[in-house]
Amino acid sequence: MVKISSITALGIFIIILASPFIAIPRSWKDYLFVGAGMAILILSLLIRRELTKVIRLVHKAHEIKSDTYVENNPQ
Numbered sequence: 001m002v003k004i005s006s007i008t009a010l011g012i013f014i015i016i017l018a019s020p021f022i023a024i025p026r027s028w029k030d031y032l033f034v035g036a037g038m039a040i041l042i043l044s045l046l047i048r049r050e051l052t053k054v055i056r057l058v059h060k061a062h063e064i065k066s067d068t069y070v071e072n073n074p075q
Helices: 002-017 026-061
Strands: none
């Protein structure tokens, strides 16, 4: 949940940073945009990995095992 909130906060940061009313030199804005973009990329990859693990766990819980072992020994 913290990762999702971080992405939302970075999105708001980018909206504020893109505003023409913020008195930050253009080169600094470029660096901040690149840093925020990289942070969003890393967080989204972490969320995707976590989601993949959760989906695998959910599918394994509903797995029906029908294989049985039968030994045929005629006597």
